[in-house]
Amino acid sequence: MTSAHTASAPAEAEPQLQTPLTHRSLPRRAAPAVLLVALLAGLGLRLAGLALAWSAILAAVGYTVAIYSWSRAVEGTRKAFDRMVTAIVTSAFLLALLPLVSVLWTVVDRGSGRFDSEFFSYSMRGIVGEGGGAHHAIIGTLIVTGIAALISVPVGMLTAIYLVEYGRGRLARYITFFVDVMTGVPSIVAGLFAYALFELFYEAGVRMGIMGSVALSVLMIPIVVRSTEEMLKLVPNELREASYALAVPKWRTILRVVLPTAVAGIATGITLAIARVIGETAPLLVTAGVTASDNFNPFDGRMATLSVFSYNEYRSPGVPPEPSFDRAWAAALTLILIVMLLNLVARLISRLFAPKTRA
Amino acid sequence: MAKRIEVKGLDIYYDKFLAVQGVSMTIRPKAVTALIGPSGCGKSTFLRTLNRMHELVPKARVEGKVLMDDQDLYGANVDPVSVRRHIGMVFQRPNPFPTMSIYDNVAAGVKLNSKRMKRADLDDLVERSLKSANLWEEVKDRLGKPGSGLSGGQQQRLCIARAIAVQPDVLLMDEPCSALDPISTQAIEDLMLDLKSQYTIVIVTHNMQQAARVSDVTGFFNLKAVGEPGGLVEIDDTETIFSTPSNRATEDYISGRFG
Amino acid sequence: MPPTTEKTGTRGAPLRLGDRVFAGASTGAGVLILVILAGVAAFLVSEAWPAVTAPSEEIPGEDNIVLYIWPLLFGTLLSAFLALVIATPLAVAIALFISHYAPRSVATILGYVIDLLAAVPSIIYGLWGAQVLAPQTVDPTQWLEDNLGFIPLFDGPASATGRTMLTVTLVLAVMILPICTAVVREAFLQTPRLHEEASLALGATRWEMIRMSVLPFGRSAIVGGAMLGLGRALGETMAVAMVLSVSGDVTFDLISQANPSTIAANVALSFPESSGTEINVLIASGLVLFIVTLLVNMAARAVINRRRDFSGAN
Numbered sequence: 014m015t016s017a018h019t020a021s022a023p024a025e026a027e028p029q030l031q032t033p034l035t036h037r038s039l040p041r042r043a044a045p046a047v048l049l050v051a052l053l054a055g056l057g058l059r060l061a062g063l064a065l066a067w068s069a070i071l072a073a074v075g076y077t078v079a080i081y082s083w084s085r086a087v088e089g090t091r092k093a094f095d096r097m098v099t100a101i102v103t104s105a106f107l108l109a110l111l112p113l114v115s116v117l118w119t120v121v122d123r124g125s126g127r128f129d130s131e132f133f134s135y136s137m138r139g140i141v142g143e144g145g146g147a148h149h150a151i152i153g154t155l156i157v158t159g160i161a162a163l164i165s166v167p168v169g170m171l172t173a174i175y176l177v178e179y180g181r182g183r184l185a186r187y188i189t190f191f192v193d194v195m196t197g198v199p200s201i202v203a204g205l206f207a208y209a210l211f212e213l214f215y216e217a218g219v220r221m222g223i224m225g226s227v228a229l230s231v232l233m234i235p236i237v238v239r240s241t242e243e244m245l246k247l248v249p250n251e252l253r254e255a256s257y258a259l260a261v262p263k264w265r266t267i268l269r270v271v272l273p274t275a276v277a278g279i280a281t282g283i284t285l286a287i288a289r290v291i292g293e294t295a296p297l298l299v300t301a302g303v304t305a306s307d308n309f310n311p312f313d314g315r316m317a318t319l320s321v322f323s324y325n326e327y328r329s330p331g332v333p334p335e336p337s338f339d340r341a342w343a344a345a346l347t348l349i350l351i352v353m354l355l356n357l358v359a360r361l362i363s364r365l366f367a368p369k370t371r372a
Numbered sequence: 373m374a375k376r377i378e379v380k381g382l383d384i385y386y387d388k389f390l391a392v393q394g395v396s397m398t399i400r401p402k403a404v405t406a407l408i409g410p411s412g413c414g415k416s417t418f419l420r421t422l423n424r425m426h427e428l429v430p431k432a433r434v435e436g437k438v439l440m441d442d443q444d445l446y447g448a449n450v451d452p453v454s455v456r457r458h459i460g461m462v463f464q465r466p467n468p469f470p471t472m473s474i475y476d477n478v479a480a481g482v483k484l485n486s487k488r489m490k491r492a493d494l495d496d497l498v499e500r501s502l503k504s505a506n507l508w509e510e511v512k513d514r515l516g517k518p519g520s521g522l523s524g525g526q527q528q529r530l531c532i533a534r535a536i537a538v539q540p541d542v543l544l545m546d547e548p549c550s551a552l553d554p555i556s557t558q559a560i561e562d563l564m565l566d567l568k569s570q571y572t573i574v575i576v577t578h579n580m581q582q583a584a585r586v587s588d589v590t591g592f593f594n595l596k597a598v599g600e601p602g603g604l605v606e607i608d609d610t611e612t613i614f615s616t617p618s619n620r621a622t623e624d625y626i627s628g629r630f631g
Numbered sequence: 632m633p634p635t636t637e638k639t640g641t642r643g644a645p646l647r648l649g650d651r652v653f654a655g656a657s658t659g660a661g662v663l664i665l666v667i668l669a670g671v672a673a674f675l676v677s678e679a680w681p682a683v684t685a686p687s688e689e690i691p692g693e694d695n696i697v698l699y700i701w702p703l704l705f706g707t708l709l710s711a712f713l714a715l716v717i718a719t720p721l722a723v724a725i726a727l728f729i730s731h732y733a734p735r736s737v738a739t740i741l742g743y744v745i746d747l748l749a750a751v752p753s754i755i756y757g758l759w760g761a762q763v764l765a766p767q768t769v770d771p772t773q774w775l776e777d778n779l780g781f782i783p784l785f786d787g788p789a790s791a792t793g794r795t796m797l798t799v800t801l802v803l804a805v806m807i808l809p810i811c812t813a814v815v816r817e818a819f820l821q822t823p824r825l826h827e828e829a830s831l832a833l834g835a836t837r838w839e840m841i842r843m844s845v846l847p848f849g850r851s852a853i854v855g856g857a858m859l860g861l862g863r864a865l866g867e868t869m870a871v872a873m874v875l876s877v878s879g880d881v882t883f884d885l886i887s888q889a890n891p892s893t894i895a896a897n898v899a900l901s902f903p904e905s906s907g908t909e910i911n912v913l914i915a916s917g918l919v920l921f922i923v924t925l926l927v928n929m930a931a932r933a934v935i936n937r938r939r940d941f942s943g944a945n
Contacts, residue, residue, distance in 0.1 A: 034440070038451065091836055106725050109721055109748075115763060119762075123762075172664055179658065184658075185661075194925060199866025201899060201917065202917050203671075205917040206675060209674035213674075217907075234667070262650055264652070268653075293753075294868070295895065295899050299899070299902045320869075324873070327757075327761070327873065348752055349755060352751070352752060356750055425828060428831065430735055453835070461832035463828065469826060469843060480833060480843060484833065531829070535832070
C-alpha cells in the first residue's frame with residue numbers, strides 16, 4: 014500500500030504506518046487513578062505533620078511527574094508532554110485558588126468574632142481594650158464613597174458621552190489616552206494629589222472627609238468613563254438614525270434613545286466602580302485620616318472610614334492586642350461583604366434590565 | 373497512500389439534537405468525491421466526522437462506524453490526534469498561521485511528528501509540498517515572509533501544501549473555493565485533479581458546476597423535511613447523478629428547482 | 632478649536648440651544664479630566680519642589696533627596712518585579728485553564744471566581760499577608776537559608792517573623808494575578824477558531840495546538856497584561872506597609888529582617904506623623920512613583936493596542 018506512491022510523495026520516517034490509528038495508550042482511568050494515589054500521598058504528608066499548602070503542592074508535583082513518566086514510557090513524548098501540560102495548567106489554577114480560599118476563610122473566621130450588634134452601633138470614642146465598634150467608620154465610608162460617586166458619575170458619564178457621540182479629532186484622542194493613564198494612577202498618589210490640592214486652601218496637615226472623596230474620584234472617574242463608553246458603543250447606530258429621521262435633535266436622541274438603551278450596562282459599570290473604590294485605604298489614610306468618634310460632616314475635620322479603621326486597629330493595637338485585631342478583622346469582613354453585595358447588585362442589574370437592548 | 377473509507381449507518385449528534393441520520397457510503401481511493409446539497413443539510417458536519425473534528429464542539433458525538441481500510445476511526449483505542457494526522461483537512465477560509473512564515477507553515481505539521489529532521493530534508497519536503505500544491509514558483513523567493521501576506525488563492529494553496537506535507541491518506545476539503553475569486557478557484561480545481569492520483573479526496577461544495585468539473589463520484593445530501601435531520605439521499609458516479617439521477621429530489625436540486 | 636462644531640455644525644447650520652448646552656457639558660467633562668490630570672502633575676511638582684531645594688538637614692535621615700528616595704525606589708522595583716515573575720506564568724496557566732481546559736459551563740464560573748479575587752480590597756490582603764501568610768513562611772525561609780544560602784537572594788539570616796520581602800512579593804503576586812489573568816484570558820478566548828482547527832487538523836495534540844495558534848496570538852496580550860500588573864504592583868501600598876519589616880537597606884536578600892521599603896508604603900507609614908519639609912519629601916517620592924507607573928502603563932497600553940491593530944488587520 015505504501016510502496017507504490019512514496020516515490021513521488023515526500024519522504025519521512027513512517028514507523029507507525031502499519032497500525033496508524035491506534036497507539037499504545039494508558040488505560041482509560043489512568044489519570045484519575047494516578048491522581049488518587051497522589052492525593053492519598055498528599056494526605057499522608059499532611060497527617061505526618063506537613064502544612065496543608067505544602068502537602069497539596071507536593072501532591073501536585075508528584076502527580077505531574079508520575080503521569081508524565083508513565084505516559085512517556087507507554088504513549089511516547091508528544092502525548093506525555095500534553096498530559097504534563099494539562100497537569101501543570103490545572104495545578105497552577107488550583108494553586109491560585111488556594112490564597113483566595115485562605116483569604117476568604119480567614120476573613121470570615123477571624124472577622125465573625127466581633128461581628129456583633131455592638132460593632133455596628135458604637136464608635137471607638139473612649140474605648141481602651143475590648144468593646145467598641147465601627148459605627149463611625151461605616152457611616153464615614155458611606156459618606157466619603159457617596160460623595161466620590163456624586164462627583165465621578167456625572168463627570169465620567171458626560172466624558173463617555175463626549176467620546177462616543179461628539180468626540181472627533183485630537184481632543185478626543187488626548188482624552189482617551191489620558192483616561193487610560195488615569196486608570197494607572199497609584200491610589201496613594203491620588204491621595205497625595207488631594208492633600209496637595211486642599212493644602213493650598215487650608216493649613217498644612219489638613220484632614221477632611223471631602224478630601225478623601227476627591228482622591229477616590231480621581232480613581233473612580235476613569236473606571237466610569239471606560240465602562241460607560243463600552244456600553245454606549247454597543248447601542249446600534251440604526252437607533253440613533255431612526256431618531257434623527259423623526260427630526261429629534263441630537264441631545265434629545267442621546268437622552269431619550271441612547272442612554273435608556275444602555276442604562277443597565279452603565280448602572281452595572283458604576284456599581285462595580287463603587288465596589289472598586291469603597292475598599293481603598295491608602296488615599297483615605299493621607300486625606301480623611303483617623304478618628305475615634307462620629308463625624309458626619311465631610312467638610313470639618315477627620316473622618317473615619319472602614320478600611321482605615323481596620324488598618325489603624327491593626328497598626329496600633331492596645332495591650333493586649335487581640336481586641337484590636339478582632340476589630341480589624343470584623344471591619345475587613347464588613348468591607349468584603351459590602352464589596353460582594355455591590356458585585357451581586359451589579360450582576361442583578363445587568364441580568365434584570367439587559368433584555369431592553371433588542372438590536 | 374490513498375485509502376478507502378467506508379461509512380456504515382452514521383448518526384451525528386449535537387448533544388441531544390440529531391443533525392445527520394443514517395449515512396452509509398463508500399469513498400473510493402484515488403478519486404474525488406463531491407458532497408453537494410442545500411445549506412444546513414449536514415454535509416459539512418458529515419465531512420468533519422471523517423477526521424473527528426466534529427467532536428471539538430462540546431457534547432457533539434456520533435453513532436455508527438467509519439472504517440478506513442477496515443480500521444474503525446471511532447474504535448476503542450483510536451486516538452483522534454492520529455486520525456487527524458492521517459486524514460488532512462482544508463477549510464472554507466484559508467487559515468495559514470499568521471505568526472509563521474510560508475516555510476514554517478508548510479513544515480508545521482511535520483515538525484510535530486518528527487522533531488529531529490535534518491534541515492536539508494525539511495527544505496526538500498517543503499519544496500516538494502509547495503510544488504505539489506502548484507505554489508512553489510510563486511513563493512520560492514519569499515519563503516521567510518509571513519503566510520498572511522499572500523493572496524487568498526495563494527493562501528488556500530499554502531494550506532493545501534501544509535496539509536499534504538504530512539502525507540495524509542485522505543484529504544478533506546470543506547468548500548475550499550467559496551472564499552476565492554474565479555481564477556484562484558480554477559487553480560485549486562486543477563490542483564485537485566493533480567492530487568487525486570495520490571490521495572483520496574472528499575470535497576464539500578455549494579457549487580454544482582464545480583462538483584461536475586472535478587469529481588468522479590457525487591453524493592447528494594438533503595433534509596428530509598424542515599426540522600428533520602439531514603441525510604444522504606443518493607451517491608453515484610458524477611456523470612450519472614448529473615444526467616440520470618434515481619431520486620426525484622436530486623433531480624430537482626441539480627436542475628435548480630430548489631436549494 | 633472647539634470640537635463641538637466639528638461634527639454637529641458641518642453645514643454651518645445653527646445649533647439648537649439644547650444641543651449647544653449638552654455638547655458643551657460633555658466636552659467640558661472631557662476637558663475636566665485633562666485638567667485633573669494636569670492638576671495631579673502640577674500640584675505634585677509644586678509640593679515636591681521645596682524638598683528638592685531644601686537643605687539636607689531637613690530631609691529625614693539628613694541626606695539629600697536622591698539618597699532618601701533611592702532605597703525606596705529600589706524596594707518598589709524589586710518587589711514589583713519579583714511579584715511579576717511569580718504572577719505572569721501563573722496568569723498564563725490560569726487563563727489557559729479557563730479558556731481551553733475547563734468545560735465551558737465551569738469556565739464561566741471560574742471567570743467570576745478570578746474576578747472575585749480582583750474585588751477583594753487591598754487592606755484585606757494586607758491583614759492576611761501579615762497575620763496568616765507571614766507566619767507560614769518562617770520555616771520555609773529558614774530552610775532556604777540553610778540549603779540555598781549561597782544564592783544572594785536567600786542570604787539570610789532568615790526572619791523569625793516572616794515579614795520579609797519574599798512574603799511581600801507573594802502577596803503582591805496574588806493581588807496582581809486577577810488583572811493579568813483577565814487580559815490574557817480575553818485574548819486567548821479570541822483566538823480565531825480557524826487557526827485552532829488548522830493545527831488540530833494537522834494532528835496536533837491540545838498542547839501543540841495551543842503552542843501553534845493560541846500562544847502566538849496572545850503573545851502581546853501576555854506582555855501587556857504583565858505590564859498592567861506591574862503598574863499595580865508598583866503602586867500597591869497597604870499590603871506592603873502592613874507586611875514588610877523595614878530597615879532602609881538596599882539589599883537583594885529576600886528573607887531577612889532588613890528590607891528596603893517601597894515608595895507607596897513609606898508614604899502611608901510616614902505621612903500621618905509628618906510635617907513641614909518631610910511632607911514635601913514624601914510628595915516628591917510620590918511624584919517619582921507617579922512617573923514610573925505612568926511609563927509602565929503607557930508601555931502596557933501601547934503593547935495591548937498594537938495587538939488590537941494586528942488582530943484587526945487579519
